[in-house]
Amino acid sequence: MTLFFGVKVLLSIIRFIMLPALTISLSNAALSQEVNHHFYSACDFNETEVEIISQDGSETENIKVRVVLNSEAARKLELLTRKNLGNSLSIYINGEKITTATIQNELKGGVLQFTLNQRLATKLVPGLLRTSCRLHG
Known part of the structure; x- marks a missing residue:
C-alpha cells in the first residue's frame, strides 16, 4: 500500500509542476500571432x-x-x-x-x-x- 501511496503522491507532484508550465507555454503560443x-x-x-x-x-x-x-x-x-x-x-x-x-x-x-x-x-x-x-x- 505504501508503494501505491508513493506513486499517487509522485503523480500529484508531477501534475502540480507540469500543468502550470504547460498552461504558460500554451498562453505564450496563443499570444504570438x-x-x-x-x-x-x-x-x-x-x-x-x-x-x-x-x-x-x-x-x-x-x-x-x-x-x-x-x-x-x-x-x-x-x-x-x-x-x-x-x-x-x-x-x-x-x-x-x-x-x-x-x-x-x-x-x-x-x-x-x-x-x-x-x-x-x-x-x-x-x-x-x-x-x-x-x-x-
Whole structure:
C-alpha cells in the first residue's frame, strides 16, 4: 500500500509542476500571432539588386536580392514591426512568400536583403522587372 501511496503522491507532484508550465507555454503560443506583409516591386521598391551566388564550385545557385523600399513602404514596415514585436512576420513580394521570421526589433531604414533558391527565384525575378504599379487584390 505504501508503494501505491508513493506513486499517487509522485503523480500529484508531477501534475502540480507540469500543468502550470504547460498552461504558460500554451498562453505564450496563443499570444504570438503571424503577421503577413505584402510588397509589390513596381509600387514599393526604389531600387532592386539581384546577384547570382554559386557555392564552392557546385552547380547549385542561390539568388541574393537586395531592395530599397520607397519612403511609404519603409514607414509601413517600420510601424508594422514596432507594433508586432515578438510575433512572426511573413514577407511576400509580388504574391510570393519570401520568408518568415520572428520580429525581434523594428525594421528601420527601408532596406531588405534575402537569398532565394532557384525555384523561388524563377518565379519572383521576372516580376521584379515590372515598371507599372498595379496593386493585386
